[in-house]
Amino acid sequence: MADRIDVTEALKDLPLWGAHGGDRPAIVRNLAFADFNAAFGFMTRVALLADKVDHHPEWSNVYNRVEVLLTTHDAGGVTDRDIRMARFIDEAAGAMG
């Protein structure tokens, strides 16, 4: 089981992410793409990685926007798995333009 990390600590190296204000520790990022095709292409890339590493985002998509929430259910909070997924998401989003 991955160890929980304090959200403030986790966000130190993730300037594009914020703290989830809800009932459980999580990090969030709101993304906007050129159009739906780009947004869904981004989600497809992340989905393939999520399945490969068995760690899945909680997310929603409206047209060109994607809201992503990362937390580790098994640990009840943010872990290194979420940080690594956030870094991948930042790279994937950057590559989508």
Ligand code: HBI
């Ligand atoms: N995704 N975000 C997240 N957190 C988990 O704990 C998790 C997951 N995907 C699959 C998964 N755990 C499996 O290891 C089982 O625990 C469901």
